[in-house]
Structure formats: C-alpha cells, structure tokens
Amino acid sequence: MDCIFCDIINKKSYAEVLFENESAISFLDIKPINYGHTLVIPKIHYENFLDLPEDELSELIKVTKNISGAIVNSLNPEGFNVVTNNGIAAGQSVFHFHFHIIPIFKDEDFRFRLKLKEYKIGLMQEYANKIRAAVSV
Ligand code: 5GP
Ligand code: ZN
Numbered sequence: 001m002d003c004i005f006c007d008i009i010n011k012k013s014y015a016e017v018l019f020e021n022e023s024a025i026s027f028l029d030i031k032p033i034n035y036g037h038t039l040v041i042p043k044i045h046y047e048n049f050l051d052l053p054e055d056e057l058s059e060l061i062k063v064t065k066n067i068s069g070a071i072v073n074s075l076n077p078e079g080f081n082v083v084t085n086n087g088i089a090a091g092q093s094v095f096h097f098h099f100h101i102i103p104i105f106k107d108e109d110f111r112f113r114l115k116l117k118e119y120k121i122g123l124m125q126e127y128a129n130k131i132r133a134a135v136s137v
Contacts, residue, residue: 077103
C-alpha cells in the first residue's frame with residue numbers, strides 16, 4: 001500500500017519529527033495553515049477516526065495533548081485548533097488517520113471562519129432523533 005505517512009514512520013520519507021514513541025509519531029505539516037502546524041499519527045495504518053481502536057485513540061489523544069502544550073509553550077499562539085478530517089468531502093487527503101494541531105496567531109491571516117446554518121423549527125429535533133437512534137455507546 002502506498003502511504004506517505006507510513007513512509008515517514010518507516011523513515012523512507014523525511015519529516016521534521018517532533019516526538020515519537022512506540023505507538024505514535026508527530027511531525028510538522030509540510031504545507032502549514034500556520035507555521036508550527038503539526039500532525040499526530042498512529043504508527044499503525046488506520047484510514048480514519050472510526051477505524052481507530054479505542055486504546056490507540058486514547059494513547060494518540062494523550063500525545064496530541066502533550067504536543068499541543070509544547071506548541072503553546074514554545075510558540076505562544078493566541079489559541080489552537082485540534083481537528084481531524086475524515087473522508088474526501090471533509091477534506092481528508094492522506095488516508096492514514098491523523099490529528100492536526102493548528103496554532104492560531106494574532107497576526108496570521110488564517111482563522112476558521114465558519115458560515116453557520118440555522119435550524120428551522122423541528123429540524124434540530126429531527127436530526128437529534130436520527131443520531132440518537134444510532135448511538136450505541
Ligand atoms: P488531510 O488533508 O488528510 O486532513 O491532511 C493531510 C496533511 O498532510 C496535509 O495538511 C498535508 O499538507 C500533509 N502532508 C501531505 N504530505 C506530506 C508529507 O510528505 N510530509 C508532511 N510533513 N506532511 C504532509
Ligand atoms: Zn499509512
């Protein structure tokens with residue numbers, strides 16, 4: 001399977017690695033939204049958020065929190081976004097699961113500016129009912 005992130009894990013491709021342990025690796029995104037934009041990925045190849053087993057996810061969240069703290073302490077952003085894109089429609093371009101950590105600086109031009117929708121009467125309940133019926137926790 002051709003996967004750039006697996007190549008980075010296996011040191012076949014170069015990346016500016018920030019941290020690595022037995023289950024996760026974190027490195028700078030090659031095309032940052034803002035400087036310091038970081039990726040955190042599991043060493044095992046899973047395509048997306050739903051594929052990731054819970055123990056791996058909790059380990060990855062720990063690393064993501066730790067690296068987020070290091071970014072905040074070293075780069076002093078005003079804030080940061082932790083996001084994951086799942087599926088082409090959601091903007092996923094590398095199909096090896098990853099968290100993005102994106103520092104947001106005062107004088108940077110990029111921030112998430114969302115175009116928000118409004119629910120018409122009854123529609124919020126309709127969506128909630130559909131999702132509730134599928135919840136299996
Ligand atoms: P996605 O679009 O799947 O949510 O995020 C994939 C990210 O991986 C993108 O932000 C992209 O810039 C980054 N990326 C793609 N190829 C490479 C690479 O070879 N090295 C590094 N460091 N980042 C990469
Ligand atoms: Zn991979």
